Amino acid sequence: MVNGVLILTLLVTQNVVLTNGFGAITLQRNKNNIWFVLYNCFTMMLVILACTSLYGVFYVYLLDPYNLERLGILIMILFSAASNFGVLEITKLVNKEMYYYYDATYSFVINMGVSTAILFVTDFSLAFSQLMINACFIAIAYVIASLLFAFAYKRLHNTKISRIFRPVPVTIITMSIIAMIIYAISISI
Amino acid sequence: MIREQSRFTINPLYVVAIGLCAVCEYVDTLQQGLLFGLLTAVVCLLCVNLVSLVERIADKNLRAFLIAMLSAALVVVLEYACELIGWELLIENAKNLKWIVIAVIALSIVPTYFETRLTTKHYFDHMFLSVIAFVLQIVIYSVVIEILGYGTIWNIPLFGAFSGFVFARQLYFRLFLIGVIVIISNLVYQLVEDRKMKYEILVEKYKIQIKQVLTERDKKEGQRNG
Numbered sequence: 130m131v132n133g134v135l136i137l138t139l140l141v142t143q144n145v146v147l148t149n150g151f152g153a154i155t156l157q158r159n160k161n162n163i164w165f166v167l168y169n170c171f172t173m174m175l176v177i178l179a180c181t182s183l184y185g186v187f188y189v190y191l192l193d194p195y196n197l198e199r200l201g202i203l204i205m206i207l208f209s210a211a212s213n214f215g216v217l218e219i220t221k222l223v224n225k226e227m228y229y230y231y232d233a234t235y236s237f238v239i240n241m242g243v244s245t246a247i248l249f250v251t252d253f254s255l256a257f258s259q260l261m262i263n264a265c266f267i268a269i270a271y272v273i274a275s276l277l278f279a280f281a282y283k284r285l286h287n288t289k290i291s292r293i294f295r296p297v298p299v300t301i302i303t304m305s306i307i308a309m310i311i312y313a314i315s316i317s318i
Numbered sequence: 319m320i321r322e323q324s325r326f327t328i329n330p331l332y333v334v335a336i337g338l339c340a341v342c343e344y345v346d347t348l349q350q351g352l353l354f355g356l357l358t359a360v361v362c363l364l365c366v367n368l369v370s371l372v373e374r375i376a377d378k379n380l381r382a383f384l385i386a387m388l389s390a391a392l393v394v395v396l397e398y399a400c401e402l403i404g405w406e407l408l409i410e411n412a413k414n415l416k417w418i419v420i421a422v423i424a425l426s427i428v429p430t431y432f433e434t435r436l437t438t439k440h441y442f443d444h445m446f447l448s449v450i451a452f453v454l455q456i457v458i459y460s461v462v463i464e465i466l467g468y469g470t471i472w473n474i475p476l477f478g479a480f481s482g483f484v485f486a487r488q489l490y491f492r493l494f495l496i497g498v499i500v501i502i503s504n505l506v507y508q509l510v511e512d513r514k515m516k517y518e519i520l521v522e523k524y525k526i527q528i529k530q531v532l533t534e535r536d537k538k539e540g541q542r543n544g
Contacts, residue, residue, distance in 0.1 A: 199397060202390045202416050210383045217379065235431045238382040242423040245386070246340065249416055293508055297332035298500040301339070305493035312490055 165230040166279045169240075172220070173275075174268040176212040176244050181251060181264035183208050188253045201253075209244035213237050247271070277307070330428050330448045331507055335500040337421035337452055338459065342492045344414040348472050349407055351460025354418065355453040357396065362422045362449055365389045366429050381430050382423070389422040425452060455499050462495055463487070 184205060192198050217237055220228045231237070247267055253260065281303055286296045337358065345351050365388045369381050376384065393415050400408040400415075429445050464470055466486035469477050485491050 199394055202394060202419065203387065206383075206386045206390050206419070210386065214379070214383075235378075235427065237379045238423060238427055238430065241382065241386065242420055245423070246417075246420050249420075293501055293504045297329075297335055298497050298504060301335060301493055301497035301500060305490045305497060308493055309488075309490035312488060 162230060163279070165227060165234075166275065168227050169231075169236060170272045170275050172216045173240060173243065173271055176209065176216060176240065177247055177268045177271065178261075178264055179212050180205070180208045180244050180248055181267075182261060184248060185253060185257055185260050189257070205248040206241075206245050209241050209248060212244065213241045216240070243271075278303075328428060328432060329504070329507070330444055331451060331500060331503050333424055333427050334448055334452045334455060334503075335496060337424040338455055338496050338499075339493070340420035340424060341414075341417045341456070342459070342496060343489065344411070344417055345456065345460050345463065346467065346487070347464045347470075348457070348460045350411060351456045353407060353411060354421075355456040357415065358418050358421045358425070358456075359449045359453050361389050361392050361396075361418055362425045362452075363445070364392065365422060366426055366445060370429070378430050382426065385426045385430065386419060386423050389419045390416075393418055421452070425449065451503065455503065458499055459492075459495060463492065466491075 184201075187204060187208075188198075188201070192201055192204070214237075217228075217231065220231050251260070251263065251267070255263065278300065282296065282300060285299050285303065290299060341354050341358070345354055365385045368388060369376075369384045372384070373381060396415055397412050400412040425448055428448060432444075461471065463486060464472075465476065466483055468482040468487075469475060469480040470482075
């Protein structure tokens with residue numbers, strides 16, 4: 130359990146940097162639609178799990194045995210782009226309103242960047258079962274971080290805050306405060 | 319490769335900040351700052367310019383994907399080149415160069431999603447200035463981290479035995495520093511934008527006045543002739 134909490138806190142710390150910088154931009158235009166934030170979290174969870182499992186299999190059977198690890202970056206981008214194209218097409222078929230938000234908030238490129246960054250930080254030399262457990266933790270951490278920032282962003286993006294501070298600079302300062310809290314928690318654990 | 323801006327706009331400095339967030343964990347010294355900054359600038363300009371050649375047949379999402387793939391391919395080539403060149407700084411940072419791809423994806427958002435047709439003005443206004451802003455910001459960031467975190471500049475000790483503050487090497491301080499840099503750059507950007515807007519309003523005002531004077535003169539000449 131403690132191990133799980135440790136992994137989660139570490140992953141949240143990494144996710145704070147990797148995902149919410151992008152998320153801050155995404156949320157500029159959908160901050161009032163919490164359903165889209167939830168939908169985006171759900172699809173990103175699926176994308177993270179799909180990409181990690183696909184790349185994990187690819188790594189074990191092709192990249193590692195043939196010493197092609199350097200080409201891994203290209204494969205990672207290919208998988209994350211393919212998953213996000215899949216999400217885009219499914220969203221187009223299932224819900225037009227969500228597709229509008231997805232398109233208007235340029236979520237494709239942001240989600241592709243985030244899922245690629247998550248693949249970069251994942252350790253693929255672990256056993257497949259451990260890899261999938263880690264992927265689940267990363268997905269949960271992503272959702273926690275995104276929801277946390279969605280609500281924080283809603284409060285921070287108002288006219289009481291000076292124009293030069295909002296929305297991204299104040300979000301980055303909030304990120305630093307949250308990173309400090311997580312750092313303190315991880316030290317005490 | 320230069321496009322006219324579409325109706326939705328975004329502050330390019332925010333995109334630069336996102337790019338900086340992606341590489342901040344791997345930049346500790348001025349040398350690393352310059353390395354990451356210049357490599358990101360070169361890879362970004364190259365990828366955006368090359369992908370803009372196929373913009374008539376590829377939609378914006380496909381262009382974003384192509385930019386990501388192309389930048390990844392360039393980074394793979396760079397990693398191989400690092401081994402061949404044998405420069406210590408490059409070898410040390412070779413495994414972190416992949417983060418350049420994320421910075422390039424972030425920096426390419428503006429030219430890919432917010433511009434629809436090629437024009438020289440927008441190319442220099444957005445793409446080129448974004449890249450320069452990124453390099454400047456990463457240099458300022460790396461100088462502050464090196465001085466406060468390690469007590470050196472360009473690996474030369476500044477304060478004798480002082481080896482820097484531990485907190486300055488932590489993630490939260492790095493993020494705070496990025497936040498401060500973005501706020502200062504945003505202040506400068508807003509001042510320049512406000513001045514530009516005032517100038518444009520003034521030009522429009524004078525244009526209207528000149529138009530009125532010319533119309534009145536034409537009327538008077540017409541009355542004289544008539």
